[in-house]
Amino acid sequence: MLKGFNGVILRINLTKKEVQREEINEEWAKLFIGGRGYGEKIIYEEVDPKIDPLSEENKVVIATGPIVGTTAPASGRIMVITKGPLNNTLACSNAGGYFGIELKMAGYDMIILEGKAPEPVYLWIDNDEVDIRSAKDMWGKTTIETDKVLRENTHIEAKTMEIGPAGEKLSKISGVMFDGHRASGRTGVGAVVGSKNFKGIAVRGTKGVEVADVEGFKEAVKNAYGKLAAHPVASEGLPTYGTAVLMNILNNVGSLPTKNAQDAYFPNADNISGEAMVKKTLIRKKGCGGCPIDCGRVTEIREGKYKGDHGEGPEYETAWSMGAMCGVDDINAVTKAHYLCDEYGLDGISAGVTIACAMELYEKGYMPKEDAPFPIRFGDGDAVVELVKLMGTREGFGNLLSEGSYRLAEHYGHPELSMSVKKQEIAAYDPRGVKGIGLEYATSNRGACHVRGYTIAPEVLGTPIQVDRLAYEGKADLVKLFQDLTAAVDASGACLFTTFGMEAANYAELVTTATGIPYDEKNLLLAGERIWNLERLFNLKAGLTTEDDTLPKRFIDEPIPSGPSKGEVNELPKMLPEYYKVRGWDSEGRPTDDKLTELSLK
Amino acid sequence: MKVLVVDPLKCSGGKSCELACSFEQTGKFNIADSRIKIHFFPEQINFTPTVCMQCRDAYCVQVCPTGALSRRKEDGVVYLDQNKCIGCKQCIVACPWGSVKLDHAGETLIKCDTCGGDPACVKVCTSGALKFVEADEAVLSKQRNTAEKYMKIAEQMAKGGDVNA
Numbered sequence: 001m002l003k004g005f006n007g008v009i010l011r012i013n014l015t016k017k018e019v020q021r022e023e024i025n026e027e028w029a030k031l032f033i034g035g036r037g038y039g040e041k042i043i044y045e046e047v048d049p050k051i052d053p054l055s056e057e058n059k060v061v062i063a064t065g066p067i068v069g070t071t072a073p074a075s076g077r078i079m080v081i082t083k084g085p086l087n088n089t090l091a092c093s094n095a096g097g098y099f100g101i102e103l104k105m106a107g108y109d110m111i112i113l114e115g116k117a118p119e120p121v122y123l124w125i126d127n128d129e130v131d132i133r134s135a136k137d138m139w140g141k142t143t144i145e146t147d148k149v150l151r152e153n154t155h156i157e158a159k160t161m162e163i164g165p166a167g168e169k170l171s172k173i174s175g176v177m178f179d180g181h182r183a184s185g186r187t188g189v190g191a192v193v194g195s196k197n198f199k200g201i202a203v204r205g206t207k208g209v210e211v212a213d214v215e216g217f218k219e220a221v222k223n224a225y226g227k228l229a230a231h232p233v234a235s236e237g238l239p240t241y242g243t244a245v246l247m248n249i250l251n252n253v254g255s256l257p258t259k260n261a262q263d264a265y266f267p268n269a270d271n272i273s274g275e276a277m278v279k280k281t282l283i284r285k286k287g288c289g290g291c292p293i294d295c296g297r298v299t300e301i302r303e304g305k306y307k308g309d310h311g312e313g314p315e316y317e318t319a320w321s322m323g324a325m326c327g328v329d330d331i332n333a334v335t336k337a338h339y340l341c342d343e344y345g346l347d348g349i350s351a352g353v354t355i356a357c358a359m360e361l362y363e364k365g366y367m368p369k370e371d372a373p374f375p376i377r378f379g380d381g382d383a384v385v386e387l388v389k390l391m392g393t394r395e396g397f398g399n400l401l402s403e404g405s406y407r408l409a410e411h412y413g414h415p416e417l418s419m420s421v422k423k424q425e426i427a428a429y430d431p432r433g434v435k436g437i438g439l440e441y442a443t444s445n446r447g448a449c450h451v452r453g454y455t456i457a458p459e460v461l462g463t464p465i466q467v468d469r470l471a472y473e474g475k476a477d478l479v480k481l482f483q484d485l486t487a488a489v490d491a492s493g494a495c496l497f498t499t500f501g502m503e504a505a506n507y508a509e510l511v512t513t514a515t516g517i518p519y520d521e522k523n524l525l526l527a528g529e530r531i532w533n534l535e536r537l538f539n540l541k542a543g544l545t546t547e548d549d550t551l552p553k554r555f556i557d558e559p560i561p562s563g564p565s566k567g568e569v570n571e572l573p574k575m576l577p578e579y580y581k582v583r584g585w586d587s588e589g590r591p592t593d594d595k596l597t598e599l600s601l602k
Numbered sequence: 603m604k605v606l607v608v609d610p611l612k613c614s615g616g617k618s619c620e621l622a623c624s625f626e627q628t629g630k631f632n633i634a635d636s637r638i639k640i641h642f643f644p645e646q647i648n649f650t651p652t653v654c655m656q657c658r659d660a661y662c663v664q665v666c667p668t669g670a671l672s673r674r675k676e677d678g679v680v681y682l683d684q685n686k687c688i689g690c691k692q693c694i695v696a697c698p699w700g701s702v703k704l705d706h707a708g709e710t711l712i713k714c715d716t717c718g719g720d721p722a723c724v725k726v727c728t729s730g731a732l733k734f735v736e737a738d739e740a741v742l743s744k745q746r747n748t749a750e751k752y753m754k755i756a757e758q759m760a761k762g763g764d765v766n767a
Contacts, residue, residue: 071621071726098617105633147644157642177645206706208632210626218625225726239728285729286647292728294614298647312647382760537640 002029003212004066004514006107010130012123014196015056017114019130024109030517031600033221033491033524035065036092039081039110043090044534049541053085053188054170054195060113061199062103062161065493068289069104071210071221072510073228073502074495076101076289078161078178083542085195086172086188086350086404087423087447090538093175093189096288096296096495097205102159106205117197121161124154125203135199140165142343144311146200147180154202162200163190164345169394170194171402173350173425177342181312182288185347187424187446212516220509224502228292231501233461238295238497239285241274243316246428246456247324248273253460253469254565255425255433256320258328259378260356261419261554264430265563267467268329272319276331286312293497299335305382306336314338314348317450320428321352321365326359326384333381337388344392350404353425355387357405360417363564367412373397387589397596416553422447422544431555433565434459436467436475439575442549443479447534451496463500472571476578480527488528496567533583533591546589549576603678606714606721606732607740608651613731615640615649621725626722627712634706637714638723638732651731653723654701654714656680662693662702662713682713 001007002024011020024038032038039061051057061081068075078100084091103111106127120135133153138146141161146162159179166174167190173192175183211217228234237245250256251269258266270276277297286296300310314322314335322328322337341348355376361367363374373396376383390398400408405425409418419426422445430437444452455478459469467478485504489496492511509518519527555570580587584595596602620636628635638653644658656673657663660680663671670686671693673679682702689711693702702713714721716734724734733740 069621071618071625076617101617101633103619151644181647205631206634208630208635208706210630214625229728231727235728283647284611285614286649287614287618288730289616290617290618290621291614291616292726294616294729296614438748 002026002515002517003210004511005029005034005109006104006207006209008108009112010108010125011112011114012132013115014113014121014132014198015115017131017132025341028049029066029515030375031372031527032531033065033488033511033527034109035063035077035491035493035512036079036081036487037491037527038096039063039079040092040531040534041091042112043081043083044538047083049083049538050543051083051225053083053088053192056116058083058192060192060196061110062113064100064104065491066515067510068100068493070211070217070514071290072494072514073221073224073500074288074291074293075493076291077490077493078103078184079490080176080184080189082189082192084187084189084446085170085191088542089446089544090188090535091187091189091446092490093184093186094490095176095178095182095184096291097159097178098289098326099159099161099178100493101289102203104204104205104209105207107207108205111201113193113196113198116195120199122150122199123201125201125205126155127205127207136200140282143177143345144180144343147470150200150202155204158202158204160200160202162345164343164392166344166346166392166402167191167194169345169402171391171394172407173256173347173354173402173404175347176346177345181342183342183348185349186449187546190345211514214511217510220506220513224498224506224510225292227501227503227506228498229464233463233500234497236498238293241278242285242295242297244272244274244277244314244319246274246316247319248275249460250429252564253433254560254563255430255460256324257419257428258324258416259428259431260325260360261430261552262360263562264433264560264565266324269324271329272323272331272334274316280331281335283310291495295479295497301335302333304332306332306385309336309339311339311342313342317428318352321349321356322384325352325356328379328381328384330381333385337385340385340388340392344388345532346388348390349427350425351388352384352403353419354391354401354408355384357418358387358401361409361412361414366414367418371397373545419552419554420448421551422548423426424448426552429456430560431551431570432560432568435467435472435570435575436469436478438551438555438570438572439479439579440483441477441510442551442572442576443579445532445539451486453479453486454496454499455479455482457499470568472574475575479511479579480582483532484525484528487529487531488524491527491531526599530601533595533599533601536591540590549589603737604716604719604734605656605737605740606716606724606734608653609731610650612729613649613651614729615639615642616729618726619651619732622722622726626717628648632706635712637712643690652699652701654680655699656716660696661696665692665696667692677716677719679715680713681715682711684710
């Protein structure tokens with residue numbers, strides 16, 4: 001039997017209220033590693049790409065990887081995989097926290113949720129005891145309240161997964177939360193869980209995880225720790241300032257989307273930066289399961305109308321989406337808006353970008369003023385906070401907002417004002433100032449996304465090597481490499497941030513010594529490429545085409561008006577055809593037979 | 603003599619110490635077999651480690667009827683000899699800290715032995731919450747932290763400034 005894995009998948013049929021145990025398929029483990037890869041293979045095999053994502057036929061896989069529950073650095077990731085309601089893609093959204101580790105400790109690798117419960121339920125997993133219980137008393141509660149009730153109803157040490165009111169109300173930008181604070185935020189996975197009348201999971205385990213080669217694994221962990229300790233981002237930048245250390249860095253290269261990306265330079269960026277958080281809101285840093293980086297922030301609001309609130313974050317993305325993207329430099333309002341996203345279970349990126357879109361629609365007079373509950377203007381932090389509340393509960397104008405920026409902008413006849421690709425909102429990097437990330441947004445299988453191929457590392461941060469951010473040449477190869485490596489890292493169960501230091505060989509060494517399956521740099525990347533192509537095949541079957549591999553018109557047509565990247569646009573056509581070529585796809589973006597054979601996907 | 607020093611304010615809750623401890627001691631990753639424990643207080647978002655303090659006059663040693671628990675002179679570790687242990691659990695009752703416990707199977711009594719002087723938990727703790735240092739060094743470090751505060755207050759007072767600023 002493979003090690004690293006526990007070898008057991010829990011299948012929960014909510015319609016029939018049935019619990020089944022299945023063995024891990026060793027062949028799939030070899031091909032798709034685990035986590036994102038293995039979980040997506042399940043969806044690919046079991047879910048028709050044409051179905052309505054919010055119908056009973058959809059399924060949700062909650063997956064760990066083979067190194068989750070070990071001392072491999074930052075190896076506590078948990079993946080939520082389903083057909084996504086935001087854009088019909090094969091959606092996978094991952095989170096940190098402790099749930100993944102606890103699920104492994106309980107003796108399982110993954111959970112498959114299928115069917116639909118007639119009434120709200122939650123799942124209690126206590127080692128071998130698995131119980132589907134009524135969640136009627138939890139329905140309507142925030143994620144943080146739900147986390148508390150789940151622990152009170154089960155075990156003080158249980159780790160939890162839950163949806164908030166946004167997921168219950170099927171918001172297309174709702175996520176799944178873990179322990180109330182860590183988010184599988186993107187692609188609307190929360191709505192799929194909500195559509196099944198499924199409120200959450202409490203898990204506790206005392207069984208543990210074995211690895212194939214104990215001494216080899218120790219050596220692999222030591223090597224990985226060494227690489228991270230030697231890297232300034234992993235050992236200094238992220239621990240000291242959190243992910244929001246990026247705020248000033250991106251602003252300084254004129255690539256911080258501002259006021260719905262009408263600009264890419266925000267003069268007040270420092271007020272919402274990681275450095276500002278240290279001075280104004282930070283209580284302590286926090287690490288997810290097995291993490292030596294500790295980018296998490298435990299914070300409190302110490303002044304103004306939200307004084308007294310405390311929670312986690314914001315991380316860079318929400319600090320930007322609620323901040324610069326909305327023209328807001330009030331760190332207290334940004335922090336409050338972030339807390340609310342966690343509580344309602346909203347994707348902080350999509351929520352902020354959707355509000356920014358509403359602000360532009362309002363200011364330009366593209367939406368009737370009477371549709372807005374109050375004036376929605378750039379720079380108004382309190383308005384952002386109030387809009388998140390409406391969005392989380394779908395009250396009034398919030399009903400439309402909770403569908404995301406694309407459907408909002410389309411409703412008012414201006415879809416071009418949605419800063420999204422495949423209907424998913426962009427992240428905190430302006431693709432006009434950083435060309436490769438534009439190609440990444442355009443081709444990311446789950447819609448605009450920075451963590452499917454974080455080319456910001458070489459293009460802006462200069463790691464592992466510095467690449468010219470404004471060049472088009474070589475970006476197709478770069479994006480492919482980063483996408484494939486990321487898929488493999490996600491499949492292993494490690495956090496993407498470990499790539500600040502760790503190399504493909506490190507992951508190969510960890511997964512090999514954990515599972516006993518021999519990986520080297522080459523076949524690890526090949527597994528990543530296989531995962532990427534599997535996602536692509538699903539999406540093509542779901543009806544997506546090369547037309548969807550694009551960027552918001554603004555990034556192609558409107559030069560950045562000010563700042564260090566003034567005058568830049570993203571000439572995507574200079575990269576996209578080459579990208580298809582290096583991927584071994586035809587001109588319509590379809591994987592060729594040769595490529596599928598090479599990847600054992602035929 | 604080296605001691606395992608815990609700084610709860612620095613702990614970032616990553617649980618690496620628990621995973622490393624169980625792996626070093628048993629060859630498997632099982633938090634339930636870890637000798638060190640991170641306690642979560644979710645409402646406060648706080649995490650605090652607890653681990654055996656290796657008491658000089660340890661209650662667990664005093665109640666142990668078979669001499670399985672004893673204090674090693676050379677390193678000050680309260681050592682549990684599995685060959686002599688009869689599993690009476692008097693040590694669990696006697697320890698005021700909860701530092702002796704049963705393993706995941708509920709069979710074997712386990713406690714921290716500082717991994718023979720090179721604790722695995724400390725090696726993976728990057729937050730600075732766990733340190734394995736000479737006892738006088740630990741004391742000195744605490745004294746210096748306090749002295750630094752005194753120094754700052756004295757400087758403020760000398761300038762006639764607000765001490766609370």
